[in-house]
Amino acid sequence: MIKLLSQLAAQIIFILPVISLIIIIVDRLVRRKVNEKLVVSTILYSQAMSFIALSFIWFYFLIDGSSPINFFKVELLNFGEQSITIRFLIDHLSLPFISINVLLGAIVGIFASRYLHRDSGYFRFFVLYHFFLFGMNLIVLAGNLTGVFIGWEIVGLTSALLIAFFAFRKQTVTNSLRAFWAYRVTDTGLLLASLIVLNLGALSFSELKLIQQPMMINLILILCLVSAMGKSAQFPFGHWLPKAMEGPTPSSAIFYGGLSVHAGVYLILRITDSIGQPLWFSVLLVLVGLTTVLYGSILAKIQSDAKSSLAFSAMTQVGIIFIELGFGWTMIVIVHFVGHALLRTYQLLNAASLLHDHQAFQHSIGQYQPKKNSPGNTIWTKIYPYVFWENYSSFSDKWSVLNLLEKASSALRFFDYKCHDILFQLFEKTYHYFLRFKINR
């Protein structure tokens, strides 16, 4: 009974973004104008239902977490001896990722409904947002590489279209193309890996264990790593990440702070869990991570704007997660992913009102010095943003690096103190914006 309910709950989580997408598109076509109230209600109700469904799944895993929940099977094509089928499941690996998908999806959705109020691209944003959530669900819940590839492509396309959200600016289109180029080149790795797997007759991740040829295993690992490096902005494919911040702040938060940038981590976790992790692959992961950490942390110091600084910080943190993957610390990877996704989303959502918040803080402690001259005339106003952003980003790096060094023993404390703190702030912020939205109406 509980398993049946959990299967139903998983189906609900999987399908809700599509239903929301259909509702807002049909409403737009019928009314011929954007109905912001409906968009907000759709997000609220769908995410509330997702939370309820998610709690069922957690309950199932708490009671009997030994077997994964196989909840859906789609036969895309079947003729003769050939068939292409995608199975969907939730297991110990996909559970934290889908939970974060639902949580951050809800928070950013509600935040964006206020942030983009009366924006000309309001409808476009939410169409792409729901489409993106569906893509993320596909990546996390798919039971084979073909399903992951479909989600991967959807996330890539929505990402590129959202970077070019402010379509009237030339630079946004250029930056969007840069991101799309990196995605497109590295996605070929996942496409080839899924073809190899299909040719070897492994129709699901669990069947990957049956592959005997070491040559093929190595090839699959390499190809998946290339794709993961592209999606997670690892060196040398990471150049697009700071440029991708041209999009609206909520999309930057959910894509490059919260979910999309960690899709590569999930892929590596998933594939090494099924196929094993040879020593050379571990060394390679550590090298990739280490290079990215050096590259990202050095460049983060010289950025002059908050979002670019945060982008490089995110790149650095994901690099550290790659190092953890190389060492095979699965639990730390998951904890780090959860902490980093929440923190970075919070920071990116907060980036727009950072100066305002900082001044409010200085006011409250009586240190605020109103400028006498116009901005840019004093040395302080010139160096202020640089110092401030640098401290801001380096704080986040140190914070996570320290946790990395504390390893498994600090994981619980990390959750207890940091995550609760961040969660609280995140909810407070969202609620604050949402309340203002309601009052204004």
Add this chain to the structure above:
Amino acid sequence: MKTKNLYFIASVLFLGLFLLLITGSSTRLASYLDSSVLQVSTLFCGVIFNLMMTLVYSAFGRRVFKFSFSALWFYLQVIINFSLLTNSMPIFFILIALALVVHIRVSKLDVFQTIKHSHHFLVFSGFSTIALVLLAIFAGNVFFLNGIYTISQLQAQTAELNQFTVLLGVIILALMVGIFPFHFWVKPIFLAPTRYGLAAIIRLNIGFVFWCKFGFLMNAAFQQYPKLILLMLTSNLVYSALILFGERKLSGIAASLYQWHVPLFILNGVLVQHGAAIHSVMDFFNTSICISSLVIIIAMLRDRIGPENLDSATGLAISFPIFGLSFLFCVLSLIGFPGTLGFMSIEILLHNLSQDYWPVAGCFVLALALNGYSCFRIFGDSFYGNPLQIYNKIFQPKPREKIALLILILIVLVNGLGPDLLVRIYNYVI
């Protein structure tokens, strides 16, 4: 009744005829025809061709076509439909030759554009002449040397044909469909002097009809010269991907994408023995629908902003969102994006290629990545950015145009989300 309505009704009747045949609803109608004509690829070709013609008539109507133009346009439709339903080789060749001649006549109608694009016209005329001469030689060769007069007879005796006939058949097929290195007419025809470039749809369909009837010659040639055919098709893949990579103009995208897709449906046909037809039909369906749609969308844009502004246009998606959306869907389908019509055919082709022909699969994957980027770049350059001042509300698409575009989007999405539907129709037909 207005003439354009008559053409539209005739077009719907043709479409209905092929739908009756493909679904097997009318046995009496089928009994009038030669059973060898009722092949899946031929019937699919008929459905797609007449569907596109119906959409063109409904979307453009009299606004684009002058009387003389639309009359010739309609004659071409009749000729192509008859050539699909005939099994006799002499009649088929005469009809195809007639179609080429009428098409040249259509191309000459727009005098101003003909002078402006005279080199394109010369290339097209030259190609048509070559094709006609080769057709005559091929027909003579088959008739007199082998004593074969029907297409089904030729198909049954392919193994007994002499090598010269097979090679000549492949060259004509390559010329008619536009395979590298016989592709020189492809780009000019998409920029043809014909009004609004719509004649490209007709010209493509002449090639498709030829491929539906004589595609088996390529299979025969592949049995005899596999390396040569693979080399030809792979070079086409790489070449067209590079051409598209260098393409910066909106008007050139349909030509480059078409050129890239031709080897795909031929590869689908020749590589896989089991269930080859469905692979090929799926890709053929995708190519015909999406390329024709691209041509229609570009024609609609040219109609509004003029050919001189088309390639320097920016912000089209802001001015005309429905054009932007439909363009994006067609392009995504052509590059095999998941959830669109093209995904399954490209996925299956890659799957089959990777089993036996890894180098070709590798080239294909690289070309796929390049094409995705190139298409997105052209989309970004033309559809994003600051919209020009000349775009006005009076240029907004008419309801009939919107309906045509929505039907196209639905075809791309429904068949993409449920590709099994197409396979079921296919299985039902066979």
